[in-house]
Amino acid sequence: MTEAPGRDAASYAGQGNSGEHGHQDSPGHPLEELQAQPQGQPDERQPGTGEEQGHGHHHLAHTWAEARQAAFDAATPIPPGPVPLDQAQGRRLEQDIVALQDMPHYASSAMDGWAVNGSGPWIPVEAGARLAPHQASPIVTGGLIPPGGKGILRSESAVLAEDEDGLPVLETGGTARPGEPRNGQHVRKAGEEALEGDVLVAAGVTLNPAHLALAALAGYDELQVQGKPLVRLLLTGSEVVVHGLPAPGRVRDTFGHQLPAVVGMLGGIPGGQQRIGDSYDEWLAALEDVVPDGPGAPGLPADVVITTGGTGRSGTDHLRRAVAELGGRLVVDGVAMRPGHPVVLAELPDGRFVLGLPGNPLAAMMALFTVGAPLLAALGHGTLPEVQEVPSGTLIDPDPGRTRLMPFRLVYGMASPAQHAGPGMMRGLAAADGVMVVPPHGVQLGEQVPAFALPWGPPIPAPADPAKAKPRSSRTSRTAAKPGPAGPVDWSALLG
Ligand SMILES: Nc1nc2c(c(=O)[nH]1)N[C@H]1C(S)=C(S)[C@@H](COP(=O)(O)OP(=O)(O)OC[C@H]3O[C@@H](n4cnc5c(N)ncnc54)[C@H](O)[C@@H]3O)O[C@H]1N2
Numbered sequence: 484m485t486e487a488p489g490r491d492a493a494s495y496a497g498q499g500n501s502g503e504h505g506h507q508d509s510p511g512h513p514l515e516e517l518q519a520q521p522q523g524q525p526d527e528r529q530p531g532t533g534e535e536q537g538h539g540h541h542h543l544a545h546t547w548a549e550a551r552q553a554a555f556d557a558a559t560p561i562p563p564g565p566v567p568l569d570q571a572q573g574r575r576l577e578q579d580i581v582a583l584q585d586m587p588h589y590a591s592s593a594m595d596g597w598a599v600n601g602s603g604p605w606i607p608v609e610a611g612a613r614l615a616p617h618q619a620s621p622i623v624t625g626g627l628i629p630p631g632g633k634g635i636l637r638s639e640s641a642v643l644a645e646d647e648d649g650l651p652v653l654e655t656g657g658t659a660r661p662g663e664p665r666n667g668q669h670v671r672k673a674g675e676e677a678l679e680g681d682v683l684v685a686a687g688v689t690l691n692p693a694h695l696a697l698a699a700l701a702g703y704d705e706l707q708v709q710g711k712p713l714v715r716l717l718l719t720g721s722e723v724v725v726h727g728l729p730a731p732g733r734v735r736d737t738f739g740h741q742l743p744a745v746v747g748m749l750g751g752i753p754g755g756q757q758r759i760g761d762s763y764d765e766w767l768a769a770l771e772d773v774v775p776d777g778p779g780a781p782g783l784p785a786d787v788v789i790t791t792g793g794t795g796r797s798g799t800d801h802l803r804r805a806v807a808e809l810g811g812r813l814v815v816d817g818v819a820m821r822p823g824h825p826v827v828l829a830e831l832p833d834g835r836f837v838l839g840l841p842g843n844p845l846a847a848m849m850a851l852f853t854v855g856a857p858l859l860a861a862l863g864h865g866t867l868p869e870v871q872e873v874p875s876g877t878l879i880d881p882d883p884g885r886t887r888l889m890p891f892r893l894v895y896g897m898a899s900p901a902q903h904a905g906p907g908m909m910r911g912l913a914a915a916d917g918v919m920v921v922p923p924h925g926v927q928l929g930e931q932v933p934a935f936a937l938p939w940g941p942p943i944p945a946p947a948d949p950a951k952a953k954p955r956s957s958r959t960s961r962t963a964a965k966p967g968p969a970g971p972v973d974w975s976a977l978l979g
């Protein structure tokens with residue numbers, strides 16, 4: 484049996500074991516069902532909890548699939564723009580990198596030694612001076628070939644001697660080969676890497692570090708790249724501490740460390756974080772401030788502000804009120820899912836999106852995967868993140884009206900819900916291979932269940948192709964007579 488989330492364990496358990504999970508009559512293809520859930524499902528918050536009282540607020544929570552689609556549809560791709568070279572790694576180039584001049588743009592020495600004109604012996608002259616025939620001047624690797632310089636004599640092939648008048652004279656010797664140096668020897672000619680106007684990197688490539696070095700070599704300071712959302716974090720809660728062991732009533736922050744990395748994995752640019760307490764004024768000021776200072780903030784307006792906490796409806800939960808005061812439009816206001824139900828997505832009049840994640844750590848991550856991932860994909864020119872399928876290694880009872888997102892581990896190719904996956908926990912997710920999207924009617928043992936991969940985790944395994952299954956050998960008929968396994972085995976009990 485699946486583990487009941489810590490919160491609401493009673494109502495969760497109350498919907499199990501009812502005999503309703505015999506589905507012989509119902510479900511079609513699980514992925515189709517994700518699309519087919521009724522629109523505008525009634526808000527399934529239970530009456531009598533008091534959570535809506537005093538707010539006069541009533542809305543219809545989106546289904547899981549609707550919420551993903553609404554978040555994806557709310558955003559348009561961010562247009563291309565210039566970014567400094569040190570921020571261009573991994574970005575898609577939108578405009579060819581063209582040689583602005585010949586590369587190299589001057590002839591230079593490939594060796595330490597002497598620039599010479601004509602055959603030796605040579606009279607040494609000052610570095611850089613115009614060389615007349617039979618003159619030489621010292622030069623280092625990369626040094627500009629002086630006017631009149633025809634070739635480079637390597638230092639190990641040169642001997643500085645004196646003529647009969649006691650004046651310095653340069654001769655070949657040491658390792659010199661006959662005829663050294665020929666004209667042009669050890670000279671890097673101008674334009675040998677590229678001529679002005681040559682395309683060095685074509686638009687469309689994903690920039691790697693060598694591309695950036697090439698762009699720098701070519702004299703670029705910025706490159707035109709595909710737009711990507713800049714995401715700022717607003718982490719709230721006066722009980723949250725950022726160092727050491729928290730005292731009772733305090734909680735160590737789980738977001739500051741994981742969200743920037745996950746935002747990056749989902750296609751956003753982490754753009755700094757700000758921490759505030761629980762007062763409405765702090766919320767309003769932080770959301771109002773379009774370009775706040777903060778550690779790691781680039782001093783640019785964010786495309787998305789991700790907040791944590793304050794999505795509830797208690798006196799300290801200010802997200803909705805602040806968004807309303809700023810004239811924001813709610814795109815998603817609650818999703819019929821668990822955990823992560825109170826997630827909010829709003830668009831402010833200045834075009835910024837506010838993604839309000841619940842304070843409970845696992846709930847926040849599930850909300851981020853459900854609503855944040857499609858939003859960031861749409862802003863970053865991506866497609867709606869994929870949902871695949873895994874065979875369920877366990878039976879999961881119905882929970883009418885809501886989708887359950889369950890971190891799972893793969894055991895012998897089947898998905899088994901991870902333990903320690905309550906909304907306030909991180910242990911289950913940390914050990915998970917992916918997340919099962921359990922439909923309201925539950926899942927049978929061995930049935931395919933929709934699932935998505937974690938941004939840092941392994942891909943969801945491709946389904947076994949029945950066409951490629953090994954043909955039965957004639958021996959199988961004997962073994963088949965024995966009582967074989969009666970179907971998939973429930974491995975969930977094996978997971979610690
Ligand atoms: N009467 C009701 N109470 C609650 C309901 C409900 O429907 N009726 N929903 C519950 C659900 S579900 C969730 S999820 C939370 C949503 O909470 P908020 O988004 O308002 O967040 P907070 O109340 O500020 O915090 C919740 C929880 O998370 C902890 N937290 C907050 N920030 C952090 C952090 N940075 N790192 C770790 N943990 C954090 C906080 O201490 C609380 O324990 O509301 C339920 N209540």
Ligand code: MOO
Binds near residue numbers: 820823845906
């Ligand atoms: O449990 Mo809440 O559903 O953690 O979002």
